[in-house]
Amino acid sequence: MSLKETNSMTSNGKKQVLNLLKENKREYSSKEIHELISESISYATVKRTITNLVLENLIIKSGKGKSTKYLISPAYDILQILDIEKYYEKEIDERTIIEDFNLNLISKTLKSINIFTEDELNKLSNLQSEFKRNISVLSEVEYKNELERLAIDLSWKSSQIEGNTYSLLETEQLLKEKETAAGKTREEATMLLNHKEAIDFIVEEPDYLIPLSISKIEDIHSLLTKELGVSRNIRKHRVGISGTNYRPLDNEFQIREALSNMCDLVNEKESIFEKSLLTLMLISYIQPFVDGNKRTARIVSNAILMNHQHCPLSFRTVDSVEYKKAMLIFYEQNNLTAFKEIFISQFEFAVNTYF
Numbered sequence: 001m002s003l004k005e006t007n008s009m010t011s012n013g014k015k016q017v018l019n020l021l022k023e024n025k026r027e028y029s030s031k032e033i034h035e036l037i038s039e040s041i042s043y044a045t046v047k048r049t050i051t052n053l054v055l056e057n058l059i060i061k062s063g064k065g066k067s068t069k070y071l072i073s074p075a076y077d078i079l080q081i082l083d084i085e086k087y088y089e090k091e092i093d094e095r096t097i098i099e100d101f102n103l104n105l106i107s108k109t110l111k112s113i114n115i116f117t118e119d120e121l122n123k124l125s126n127l128q129s130e131f132k133r134n135i136s137v138l139s140e141v142e143y144k145n146e147l148e149r150l151a152i153d154l155s156w157k158s159s160q161i162e163g164n165t166y167s168l169l170e171t172e173q174l175l176k177e178k179e180t181a182a183g184k185t186r187e188e189a190t191m192l193l194n195h196k197e198a199i200d201f202i203v204e205e206p207d208y209l210i211p212l213s214i215s216k217i218e219d220i221h222s223l224l225t226k227e228l229g230v231s232r233n234i235r236k237h238r239v240g241i242s243g244t245n246y247r248p249l250d251n252e253f254q255i256r257e258a259l260s261n262m263c264d265l266v267n268e269k270e271s272i273f274e275k276s277l278l279t280l281m282l283i284s285y286i287q288p289f290v291d292g293n294k295r296t297a298r299i300v301s302n303a304i305l306m307n308h309q310h311c312p313l314s315f316r317t318v319d320s321v322e323y324k325k326a327m328l329i330f331y332e333q334n335n336l337t338a339f340k341e342i343f344i345s346q347f348e349f350a351v352n353t354y355f
Contacts, residue, residue: 013049027069075113097332101249106261127351131311134355150354153314155195198223202303211267225292246331248287272308313346
């Protein structure tokens with residue numbers, strides 16, 4: 001059997017196992033699973049498939065030995081692989097989505113699962129070890145210069161995602177020389193300068209977001225939206241998000257409660273990578289402010305990494321459209337696989353590029 005045929009069988013076996021467990025929502029032994037899916041797949045292959053699905057956090061097991069049973073994981077909807085291109089073949093009104101804010105997502109589902117697989121955490125941890133080795137041989141001036149370079153890239157990319165038209169070179173001239181670019185608006189320059197000020201703040205206050213709290217998130221938001229006519233406080237009315245029919249919460253007290261639950265979740269998680277990615281996704285999902293939510297999410301997420309001596313992300317090589325598509329899938333399906341891929345690839349890029 002060729003490698004292609006083996007991979008095809010493995011992929012087909014995964015789908016069959018997952019479909020069986022998802023549709024019936026009860027526990028099965030490995031023998032029961034084998035008996036109920038395609039006879040063309042051997043029992044040994046089914047066992048390997050089940051083991052891989054457990055490692056991927058898509059199914060969970062209980063019991064030991066012959067009493068071992070398997071059940072679809074609460075993480076399944078969040079971590080299942082989605083075909084982004086196929087998903088967006090349908091227009092906004094044709095997509096079947098979770099239109100309302102999922103009240104159980106933060107307080108129950110995400111609290112009970114690990115969003116990274118063991119292999120993913122090993123990759124991130126190895127990259128973090130490489131980052132620590134790299135910075136250990138840098139002088140204080142060299143480290144500061146690299147951090148400055150990353151801060152400029154992050155300010156540029158985070159602003160570009162929000163529609164800012166400054167180029168990377170123009171951003172560097174603005175942040176280093178305070179030289180505004182011809183033909184650009186004052187608001188665009190202010191957005192970039194605010195990013196740099198917020199990043200400088202978290203560098204100078206290395207423990208500021210430990211533990212994470214609503215008031216500290218509001219402080220970062222205030223820095224990012226200064227002189228842009230954006231209210232500091234938690235919003236009191238509905239906001240719409242372009243490109244989707246997902247509706248965030250519109251009640252101030254529910255928004256505050258969701259944000260508080262998010263802070264509790266992030267503070268309880270042991271993995272720094274989970275803390276960072278969850279913050280990045282959930283501030284954007286909750287949309288606690290009238291404007292500046294995704295900017296705040298990117299800076300707070302990076303602050304968590306930096307506060308724990310982890311390599312920050314610049315997102316420099318992220319395609320803005322792909323970033324938005326991955327975010328919209330989280331809004332609409334509560335699935336973070338596409339964004340998790342972005343997070344891991346950008347962490348690898350940052351370690352290999354800046355330090």
